[in-house]
Amino acid sequence: MASDEGFSDFFYTAPDGLKLHARIYGEANTDAWPVVCLPGLTRNARDFHELALYLSGEAKRPRKVIAFDYRGRGRSDYDPDISHYKVGVEAGDVLTGLAALGIEQAAFIGTSRGGLIIHVLGALKPAVLNAIVLNDIGPVIEVEGLAHIRSYLERAPKPKTFAEAVDTQRRVHGAGFPALGDADWARMVAAISRETEAGLVPDFDPALVDTLAGADLSKPLPDLWPQFDALAAVPLLAIRGANSKLFSGATLGEMQRRHSGMETIIAEGQGHAPFLETGDLPKKIAAFLDRVENQVEYK
Template identity: 60%
Template structure:
């Protein structure tokens, strides 16, 4: 069965600097609904949202178009000759360019980790784009210990000989924080991370030079807080998700986000760490219901 016959297609467009970029589009625009724009984490790609996108785009009562982006250097987007362009402001501009090319004037945004930072950046440069936001395990305060853990893993990540070994390694390394996941979840999550290289072995589907950006972060001092950027979302509904075992987003930061934002819903995802898989458990229903509620409130 082709991608088109499953109600999805690949969309390629050109960034401001000429780089060829990719997004995957599920479904078609539906009257009375906003598209859901999905933005992945640092080294992840559009495939992370495939299961969620299919659920949202084929909902019997309220189907919505879903657009999942590959940032530059990830997935099917071209790698940037200048690795310093792997930066949130550049990637936010790329997403805005992609939405312009797709004739999307506004949408609900779903941002996982770095994707949530990009949502906050868009709230500053293109506020009219954002009608609602789901922030998946990310907030204005990023815990240095959590970022150090991510950097250490990425810099020392094992190189599996097969996809089956890749699944076993992912579960061995991260299983303690993700007790809620099934074997099927681990397989789906891992296959989204890797592509198959010329030698038939799995390789992580991002430009390795992306890791140079992590070396620039001084983890000996607290990371700058992004409260002004977060408060750029005060005018829209926000659903903030936190993995129960997250090391990147603290419970204290989530509480402060609730205090500062008058229309924020907070949800802790049991048995998951950084970052929760959005297609698991009751999360698709909760996300769909949140977007529907925001749409109805916006019409009043």
């Protein structure tokens, strides 16, 4: 049963025994494709709360929405073996969760790492992908963007209060996100943090930072063009933050060349990764999902 916040908590067990968590919005919405939301590296299901409320309730065609906490994030168990914090394992966890929910096909929205997981799902179980929304991610990750993320995580400030955390996020990331207001930054901090006796802390396993330590950022990172090309038949919407350092305009252009039916949105005044609940992004995402589902139904 959904809570007063509009969702219910779903717990399931990974193949290696970890207890994992997802949020379910709009459980009674069975007349449209469900939507699966996959967050970024250190983020969690709360990133999608406002978007999920819109897609499951306010949209013209309400949908069931499932937002996952990967292992080591949010309400999912931390993994004692940090070598399991990798895209392939997390993709398997998502498939396990969907199987537990009885979901065989869905539309997928992936932010950053979530988009990488979608590329892997296309290789592991392509039939599960009805449609894809990639939020500021593609087959090529720019070294500058990943270096920025690693540097921030390794030297992340440790604010003690919520207000201090909001000020910190705005100070560190504000130049890349001039489109955001005070409420947006506050919502972000609420999504990525949790209260403890020691104060406010990031809501992920600190060992996740160590998984980036071995990345050689002196040369281009391996790309996923073969995996992307395998998605050519899947309806795709790519969103790029106009100020993104991780997802380049050149990569977006090459994606358009390879996937002729791909739709695009440039989120002005936002960097990596755009806040999907802001501006007209929820309506545009919902319209894309409705449009491609209608095309399938009318064939």
